[in-house]
Amino acid sequence: MYDRLIFDPDWLVPEQVQVAGQAVHYYAAREIQYVQHPVASIQVLNVFVPAAYLHDGSVNGYQRTTAPILMPNTVGGYMPGPADDPQRTAWPTNATTIQQALKRGYVVVAAGIRGRTTLDESGQRVGQAPAFIVDMKAAIRYVKYNQNRLPGDTDRIITNGTSAGGATSALAGTSGNSAYFETALTALGAAPTTDDIFAVSAYCPIHNLEHADMAYEWQFNGINDWHRYQPVAGTAVNGRPQFEPVSGVLDSEAQALSATLKRQFRDYLNHLGLKATDGTTLTVTAAGTGPFREVVRHLLMASAQNALDQGTDIHKYAGFTVTDGQVTELDLTAYLKSLTRMKAVPAFDQLDLDSPENNLFGDALVLGKHFTALSQARSTVTAQLADDDLVKAVNPISYLLTQQAQVAKHWRIRHGAADRDTSFAIPIILATMLKNQGYDVDFALPWDIPHSGDYDLGELFAWIDHLCQ
Secondary structure (H helix, E strand, O other): OOHHHOOOHHHOEEEEEEEOOEEEEEEEEEEEEOOOOOOOOOOEEEEEEEHHHHHOOOEOOEOOOOOOEEEEOOOOOOOOEOOOOOOOOOOOOOHHHHHHHHHHOOEEEEEOEOOOOOEOOOOOEOOOOOHHHHHHHHHHHHHHHOEOOEOOOOOOEEEEEEOHHHHHHHHHHHOEOOHHHHHHHHHHOOOOOOOOOOEEEEEOOOOOHHHHHHHHHHHHOOOOEEEEEEEEEEEEEOOEEEEEEEEEEOOHHHHHHHHHHHHHHHHHHHHHOOEOOOOOEOOOOOOOOOHHHHHHHHHHHHHHHHHHHOOOOHHHOOOEEEEOOEEEEEOHHHHHHHHOEOOOOOOOOOOOOOOHHHHHOOOOOOOOOEOOHHHHHOOOOOOOEOOHHHHHHOOHHHHHHHOOOEOOOEEEEEOOOOOOOOOOHHHHHHHHHHHHOOOEEEEEOOOOOOOOOOOOHHHHHHHHHHHHO
16 A cells, blocks of 8 residues: 555665765765655655665764664745755755765765645645644654655654754654654655654754744843844845845834733743743743743853853853853853844734744645634734644644643753844754753753854764763
């Protein structure tokens, strides 16, 4: 019944790529359909295997049956993420990541994933939520279904992604074998197996969307001018959009809404009952201060100290006090002002339904929907509210609260200290909740890093080797 989903090792053909002037030899199999009943052409995956494994050899201490399986995605902005390739040059791609992973001895399986603009052959939208995670799960199931046929250790699957792709990676890590997605997976004809994974690498994951507006205003409330770059229509180069600067100032109505959202965040955060390593309950006060804010401050101080130790002038940003080579204090408000606000209010569930996230929660008939009660109540357009169960289902935090899915044991989460796309609170909540529940978490705010990923592959791969060797 599932013969179409059987991987044939004969599909693998030899190739090579130059990495730092050195030839890396591997075998590749491309455009493999990972579900029996695809609804869009993007639902294929590519497989890349270090050449040594097809000749009884080893790489970096790994063999054919013990090598980790890295599953990177190219999702960004909840747009379609095409199956990646070490030879790919068109945007979006993380070809360098795949090249380096193959050199390190990892098997790489890169799946194409539907996004909010994906259309089927008839022109109907088929890529809005929860399509992105359904496809990720289906690809994971394909890999597991082909245990022993596909090189690599299916008990050592590690996902990797950035931004919405980081959210995809994180959601795969918290929602393993969730019953919510079973109907959609069955309709696609996904392989009849499990979709839980071993480990997660997530860069700046744009997730917890129904609380992201609150968190953004908790962080930036009182900073009323905003600055960002936005895509310029029709100017893409090699598939990559070109950007232009835009800016604005929050009017009195937006400032009042910011204060309301900030208060909502206090209620949300305090309800979570997060704990610091010393047992302190992480809360915020009505003014936005408190132990949770102190966690953010100390993480940024640690990031600055690391940069200072490497000879970096950290005074590019305001607020830091340095005494005898040690970062001894941080005025977080001053730092945030120098960092600057990127988004207006609300940052994600925009009142005019003009955000990527509004589009994400649309469907075949409706281009976009609100996903928070506040934005629905204040909407400036005629709009629907997304189904609450769907909104929760695509939030990695939901599964940690209900504990009704299998969660990956190991996590590496990075959010740049200069990243303004979402609040620092959003990844910190995820990392803290995972730690509180006993999972292995490596979390940091790397210094002066904006919204981006895969900038520290040596450290990422060292983390993977530590887990798998």
